[in-house]
Amino acid sequence: MEDISNTHIVKRWWRFRTQSSLWANFLQNKYCKRAHCVTKVAISSDSHTWKSLVKIRAKIEPHIVWKIRSGNSSFWWDNWTGKGALAKIFPGIGRSAKLPVNFFFDNNSWNFAKLLNFLPMQAAQSIAQITIDEQNGTDFPIWQLSDDGCYTNKSAWHSIRASAPSSPFLNSLWHKRIPFKISFLNWRIFKRKVPFDDIIGKFGTDRRSMCVCCRVPTYETIQHFFVESEIAHQTWSFFGNPLGIRHTDQPIPAIFKKWMDCKYTNNVQKLILQVTPLIICWELWKQRCSCKYGNQRKINIGKILYHGIWTIKSAASKLFPPIRDMARWTEICYTIEKLRPITKWWQVLWEMPPFGTMKMNTDGSYITEKGTAGIGGILRDCRGDLIMAFSITVQRQ
Ligand SMILES: [Zn+2]
Known part of the structure; x- marks a missing residue:
């Protein structure tokens, strides 16, 4: 402001x-x-x-x-x-x-x-x-x-404007293949701006609500609901196990990091590893809201898994359309692991300029982080013989 x-x-x-x-x-x-x-x-x-x-x-x-x-x-x-x-x-x-x-x-x-x-x-x-x-x-x-x-x-x-240093991790929450509302919720979770009692308590209230996510309810905290609860364990394990990611009671950023740092063999797998933790939190959150503020009596794990798979499929469908026809999560994980990028290649030939003329080929590149750029070029005659060449480093002012 x-x-x-x-x-x-x-x-x-x-x-x-x-x-x-x-x-x-x-x-x-x-x-x-x-x-x-x-x-x-x-x-x-x-x-x-x-x-x-x-x-x-x-x-x-x-x-x-x-x-x-x-x-x-x-x-x-x-x-x-x-x-x-x-x-x-x-x-x-x-x-x-x-x-x-x-x-x-x-x-x-x-x-x-x-x-x-x-x-x-x-x-x-x-x-x-x-x-x-x-x-x-x-x-x-x-x-x-x-x-x-x-x-x-x-x-x-x-x-x-005073801009905060950009964090690659926080940037990864704003994934272009998922709806804004999902990214926004995850950003709120990371910034601890969601209404759980342990967060609201900092403003002087002393409420201690019981959770809606376990058979034996316990005090609800953000860490409990998204990581340690029965429903969280079931959801993270359901999505993580077929990908070889075991769920443990770590802080939320560490869990996200584990997913996002996971090795992948192709771009579809990379996308799924990036968006799944965001979608899991979103689906868990929706169910909690239905129980707390709606008419639902208890959390429905079936809905979390079904809607989760559906959202992941729509995020990946542009990159890999056949995913739309897959119903089971294990089938999706198995298929995308087997995917290999198709390599295309073509031969590049330098063509001589017409007789009596010269040809100049130039190129340049830019490193955004350092603000440096390089340009270069080579001049040849119509027989392909070198006349002159140059390369210059350019620094941003
Ligand atoms: Zn619970």
């Missing part, structure tokens, strides 16, 4: 900086009459809106780049070089907000001598290479986080 709220503040800052409106002019005149808005410090008597804008400013200002036209941007405080405000790169006194970029123009080019009076040689040289567009328009802002330079809430949200 905080990220969404901050995204709207970013949008307000973008509008304040880039659009002329009554509201923007009011803020400009109230708070930034003497200092540039990028450098103005908020004080406690300022309005809540202005203080929230100042708070978010440092995160967002580097993404607003000014494309120079007539050069009306602030030389020191607007980010028109794409590297940030010059006043922050070269701190010092006399960084006037009123000094415009066009002070350094000489007709249609840069006055290098003037630049040197204010900046070191290297900075002046790199500024002198910035092209000046037609000078008959005001400088215009570019939102760097989108491809077209226009502001979007989506890109702003991605840049400021």
Whole structure:
């Protein structure tokens, strides 16, 4: 929620900086009459809106780049070089907000001598290479986080949101072949956000309900219901035994890990090992809800197994359609274990280019985690002889 709220503040800052409106002019005149808005410090008597804008400013200002036209941007405080405000790169006194970029123009080019009076040689040289567009328009802002330079809430949200490190294990709960409701329930189980007494007890209640899953009822906890109860043992063993997975009273994440780390020989088996634990929890949960909140008197193991197999079959049917006609779980396990991927192969030949021409073959690859990419190519003549070849590693900025 905080990220969404901050995204709207970013949008307000973008509008304040880039659009002329009554509201923007009011803020400009109230708070930034003497200092540039990028450098103005908020004080406690300022309005809540202005203080929230100042708070978010440092995160967002580097993404607003000014494309120079007539050069009306602030030389020191607007980010028109794409590297940030010059006043922050070269701190010092006399960084006037009123000094415009066009002070350094000489007709249609840069006055290098003037630049040197204010900046070191290297900075002046790199500024002198910035092209000046037609000078008959005001400088215009570019939102760097989108491809077209226009502001979007989506890109702003991605840049400021605090995202938790992604966990491959939690990601595996969101399996694309099963309905969202099943993934969501399993995510709640892992985050311990399901209404069992041991979880609700943390909020100060002292309820101790008896379970509905055993012949001799005992106190119900999340671990008892999904792992240790009679019904849980029967269900996990029914689905696990034909696959060689023995059910033991471990914590729920360890049980899931055992299933998901299990060795597989083909993609259908891999899919079944991934989705079955999720579906087991879902079917157990449905039965518990029917007993606790519906009219059902006791848990029906037959329904758990039947519906479980049906859901697993529909998850795997796209990958392996014959599974639809199989009724028994042991038959499904036996068949998918015997499946072997069909290997296809074809010969790839390099064809010579027509006489008098050359041929360039290129390729590239990208490692998402490291942000590195490699590109390469080879140039041959019409007889197939090598002329030149290259390979370059490219690093994300
Ligand atoms: Zn029980």
